[in-house]
Structure formats: C-alpha cells, structure tokens
Amino acid sequence: MPELPEVETVRVGLSRLLPGRVITKIVHDWDKSFPNPVNEVNQFAISASVTAVRRRAKVLMIDLSSGYSFVIHLKMTGQLVFVKEHKQGKVESKKEKELVASPMSRQVSPSLRFGAGHPSDSLVNRLPDKSTRVTITFSDGSNLYFNDQRKFGWMRLMPTILIPEIDFMKKVGPEPLEDSFQPSVFGSQLMKRKNSMIKAALLDQTVLAGIGNIYADESLWGAKIHPETRVNKLNENEIKLLLKEIKYVLNLSIEKGGSTDRNYVNAEGKRGSYIDFARVFRKEGQPCQRCSTTIIKTRVAGRGTHLCPTCQQLKRLT
C-alpha cells in the first residue's frame, strides 16, 4: 500500500533513472489505468523526454519536455518499475520466462515470489506480467512498467501547468515532512475534523498529505493515543507528540525504503524493509514492546486498526 514513504522512494529512484530519456512508445491493456486518447498521447508524449519526477502527497508526476506530465496514483497495488534494456539478448530472458511459466513457480504467491531469500532483482526479469497495465518504452530500449494487480491505480497525461487545478491537488493538506509543518499548523488542520476519531482525521488527505493505514497506526502507538479518540479531546501536548511520531515513522520508513506489506516495490523492483521495524501494524497477538500487553486488531473508521490496549487508552474525561 504505497503511502508517502513508498511513493517518495519511487520518486527518488525514478529521478535517478528517467530524466533525459526519450519516449518512443506507450501501450496499455486497461483503459481506466491510462484513459488518454491515442492522438493526445502521440502528440504530447511520444518523442518527448523526461525532465523531472516530482511527488505531492501520494501522487507522482513525471514531467515531459512537451509541457505535459504523467500524473500517477499507485493506490493499493500499483508499482512503477524501470527495466533497462536486456543486453544479453533473448536467450537469458527466455530461460527466465520458462521458469515463470513452469507449474511450480506459477503457484508461488506474489507475496512470496519476491520474499526474503529470493534475489530481489528477480521481478525485473519477469516484466511485463499480467498485472502490467501500461508500458512506456524509451529510445534506448529501456521500459517503465506501471503494474497494478487490483486496477485501482491510474496514470494520465495532462498539461503540467494544469496539475494544481486537479480537485485533489486543490484540497490536499500540507506535506508532513516540510519544516513549516509545525504543531500549530497540525492542530489547526486537525480542527477540520474536530468531531472525528483521530485515526479518520489522519487518513483524511485534506488534513495532512500522505498518511495511510500503516503510518496512522504506527504514529498513534508512538504517541500513546487510542485511534478512536475524538480530535477535540486531544490536548496540545498530545498533538505535539503525535506530530513528532508522524515525522519519525515517515522518516524512518523512507530510510528503510518504505514498507512492503504485500507487493510494494521501488523503481528498481526492490522491496522496502520498514515493516520489520513496525511496532503495531500486523502485530496482533504479539506483545507490545513497551508494556508486553498483547497487541489487538480492531476496526476503526472502516479500516483494520492495530493498537496496544494498555498504552493507548481511550480518554473518558469531559
């Protein structure tokens, strides 16, 4: 589930790999993944070169020399993986494909395919695969694959200057890792959802940008706040502490290359390791590392929610 750290990791990778490359071909197999008409793609993407790769919230932008950009949202299962031209020719890649096509390896689940103990670069040899929605080919023979098993994600081509006019961009809240995002700003943003449960407010992209289910649970545990606490019951100290925890978990995750819970990979097809450092997310049944109470999983704001029932008590005063 790409959230801010995962999308940022992809951005960093693509910023190293894409600028200067010239697009020669784009194919897609699912219109909702890439709805632009062919003539528009031919006019504004083909023969254009990549000038920059940017991120805002969980949205990626690949700017082109034509004045157009790809705007991309990975949603839950989206991947953007860059694969250099296979210089060894087709002999080796054929062998790889035979391996993939054999009954045994076909039954290995995607979550295990790239798991620990497997060569982390094996994914790139298997692309494109059946989750590949869009393939962008560059003049040197390299490819950028937009894979999306569940088809929730999308990418579209649009004029760069019109990106700020997208409804989402107009409504989205501040970037939590900006220095200017201080407790006072966080507090006033939270007041937009003063009667909501804090978890719902953290997931609201208009309050702050880039938090999803993993980092909501992780930061609430860090700040010892129950996810069902109403926003207007939080005091100044708790808001300050929660912001500190948000910055901490997001920065730590970026450092670890993001979280690979199911199928997230970076621009080179590699997994992130933040999940190994998680304190509550997917830790139900295990002891809390602060107090040893068993971590539980419940449902809050329609989302699976992990918490320590001892450290994170629901406030009952006033």
Add this chain to the structure above:
DNA sequence: CACTTGACCTGTCCGC
C-alpha cells in the same frame, strides 16, 4: 454540513 459507508478491483486465506 459533517461525517461515515460503499464502490472500485483482484488475489489470498479461511472454513466447510
């Protein structure tokens, strides 16, 4: 109006 729930999708896992 503020807030919550359902729809969009596919693959996995669990119980029967």
Add this chain to the structure above:
DNA sequence: TGCGGACAGGTCAAGT
C-alpha cells in the same frame, strides 16, 4: 480439492 465469502485499503461518490 473446491468453493463461497471475508478481507486487504486510497480515494471518491453516495448515503446518513
């Protein structure tokens, strides 16, 4: 072994 159904969650539309 197969099958139905619950579940996973980012965001928008629809519902309360």
